[in-house]
Amino acid sequence: MGYNWYFQIVWDYREVFFRGAEVTAELTIGALAISLSLGLALGLCRSSRVGFVRWPAALYVELFRSTPILVQLVWIYYALPILSGVQMGNVLSAAVGIGLHSAAYVAEIFRAGIKSIERGQMDAAKSIGMRYSAAMRRIILPQAVRRMIPPFINEFATLIKLTTLGSVLAVNELLHESENLINNTYRPLEVYTALAIVFAVIIFPFIYLSQRLERYWRVRG
Amino acid sequence: MNGGPAITVRGLHKYFGRLHVLRGIDLVVGRGEVLVLIGPSGSGKSTLLRCIDFLEEYDQGEIWLGRDLVGYRRNAAGRLVRDRDAAVSRVRARMGMVFQSFNLFPHKTVLENVIEGPVIVKGQKRDEAIPPAKALLDRVGLSDKLHAYPTQLSGGQQQRAAIARALAMQPEAMLFDEPTSSLDPELVGEVLEVMRGLAADGMTMIVATHEMGFAQEIADRVMMIDHGMIVESGRPEQIFGAPAQERTAEFLRRVRH
Numbered sequence: 001m002g003y004n005w006y007f008q009i010v011w012d013y014r015e016v017f018f019r020g021a022e023v024t025a026e027l028t029i030g031a032l033a034i035s036l037s038l039g040l041a042l043g044l045c046r047s048s049r050v051g052f053v054r055w056p057a058a059l060y061v062e063l064f065r066s067t068p069i070l071v072q073l074v075w076i077y078y079a080l081p082i083l084s085g086v087q088m089g090n091v092l093s094a095a096v097g098i099g100l101h102s103a104a105y106v107a108e109i110f111r112a113g114i115k116s117i118e119r120g121q122m123d124a125a126k127s128i129g130m131r132y133s134a135a136m137r138r139i140i141l142p143q144a145v146r147r148m149i150p151p152f153i154n155e156f157a158t159l160i161k162l163t164t165l166g167s168v169l170a171v172n173e174l175l176h177e178s179e180n181l182i183n184n185t186y187r188p189l190e191v192y193t194a195l196a197i198v199f200a201v202i203i204f205p206f207i208y209l210s211q212r213l214e215r216y217w218r219v220r221g
Numbered sequence: 222m223n224g225g226p227a228i229t230v231r232g233l234h235k236y237f238g239r240l241h242v243l244r245g246i247d248l249v250v251g252r253g254e255v256l257v258l259i260g261p262s263g264s265g266k267s268t269l270l271r272c273i274d275f276l277e278e279y280d281q282g283e284i285w286l287g288r289d290l291v292g293y294r295r296n297a298a299g300r301l302v303r304d305r306d307a308a309v310s311r312v313r314a315r316m317g318m319v320f321q322s323f324n325l326f327p328h329k330t331v332l333e334n335v336i337e338g339p340v341i342v343k344g345q346k347r348d349e350a351i352p353p354a355k356a357l358l359d360r361v362g363l364s365d366k367l368h369a370y371p372t373q374l375s376g377g378q379q380q381r382a383a384i385a386r387a388l389a390m391q392p393e394a395m396l397f398d399e400p401t402s403s404l405d406p407e408l409v410g411e412v413l414e415v416m417r418g419l420a421a422d423g424m425t426m427i428v429a430t431h432e433m434g435f436a437q438e439i440a441d442r443v444m445m446i447d448h449g450m451i452v453e454s455g456r457p458e459q460i461f462g463a464p465a466q467e468r469t470a471e472f473l474r475r476v477r478h
Contacts, residue, residue, distance in 0.1 A: 118322075118324075120320055120322050120324035121324060121326065123271075123276050123318075123320065123324060124318075124320065124324035124325070124326070124383075124386075125326075126274075126276060126310070126313055127274055127276065127313060127316070127317070127318035127320075127387070128313075128314065128317075128337065128338035128342060128386065128387065128389075128390055129310050129311065129313050129314025129315075129338060129342040129343075129390060130310065130337075130338070130341060130342055131306050131307060131310045132306055134341055134342075138337070138341060139326055142328050143326075143327065143328050146328070
């Protein structure tokens with residue numbers, strides 16, 4: 001009602017957002033690389049018929065899904081160095097923490113995707129003499145990945161937003177930069193609104209792309 | 222290589238949990254022979270074929286493709302142990318399998334489906350694999366569908382493509398698991414026609430089917446299976462004309478209405 005919006009401030013300090021976006025991008029790419037590769041490995045392990053391959057992966061997934069990511073991040077940054085002597089910088093800690101967390105969800109997406117492919121596909125691949133690994137790579141995963149695109153884009157959007165938790169470890173990503181800006185300008189409403197818009201602008205193209213891909217693959221089986 | 226039977230099954234038993242689905246199957250298929258398996262649904266025909274291709278592990282007995290044991294090997298102590306994935310795959314590659322539900326790879330075109338085996342399993346170059354694949358697709362009447370995706374084909378066309386995919390590996394024997402059971406009646410003929418051609422060319426075949434007319438026409442030998450056991454086996458004219466077992470006669474009465 002009586003509030004005077006002053007969005008000019010956002011434009012005046014646009015550099016802050018660009019700087020923050022850069023760090024957010026770094027965090028995202030790092031976390032995504034960990035999340036995807038570890039998630040695929042865990043998903044394959046969880047799909048295994050061999051118990052001692054399957055259950056450690058299951059334990060990992062349940063552990064990371066059932067504990068708060070905030071605790072995981074703090075733990076990796078502060079507790080891990082005490083226990084292991086390995087001290088990672090705050091950016092790397094945040095990327096690793098978010099990546100490890102997200103991997104649990106990506107693993108579930110991979111597992112569900114693999115499971116959704118009819119058994120006959122593996123049978124047919126085996127029947128022409130393909131080995132399990134080749135059948136997975138050439139027949140099962142390419143089909144499964146198509147079905148995984150929508151949940152995966154979902155997880156990706158979540159991951160980008162999770163990078164804001166880097167602020168807890170004083171990583172200068174978008175949220176942390178924004179909070180610094182608020183402390184200097186006392187304009188939380190404008191800055192947070194702008195922050196939301198920046199995230200939407202980053203994430204929306206991926207959602208759009210996934211919808212296009214889905215439509216494209218519906219035609220090609 | 223040419224001496225001896227193509228496929229030998231001895232004392233085969235298979236359980237699904239506590240369910241005893243194959244209870245001591247013995248059979249020998251000679252080279253170039255066409256063996257047709259008949260029997261009610263759930264009698265174990267499919268499971269038998271799947272065991273022969275080692276898509277199911279069997280619990281007891283032996284299956285031989287030529288002189289090679291399927292799925293197992295003898296260890297130093299002379300006991301049968303599960304063979305390595307690579308060895309199992311090598312034996313599987315020598316048999317072609319055709320499924321009731323076709324199981325074409327939906328993300329690949331018809332031609333890509335057919336060259337997948339030669340390229341990935343046999344390590345042929347794509348360019349080498351394509352001409353024989355095209356010849357096979359021509360043989361099954363699909364030369365105008367090379368670049369179509371499976372979803373764009375009728376059931377009969379899909380099944381013919383699946384047969385071409387199996388043949389591309391130049392198998393020693395072909396296993397057909399009710400290849401026409403999920404087809405519309407008017408599409409059955411085109412698939413049977415392809416199989417007829419294969420039989421005439423001397424392909425060793427084991428066919429599980431409910432098409433009794435076709436069985437009678439194509440089979441060198443017919444085997445009636447029920448409750449996981451062989452009820453009887455013989456020349457088609459004997460099985461269809463004068464079955465020795467009442468169980469067979471009753472089954473034939475039911476399927477012929």
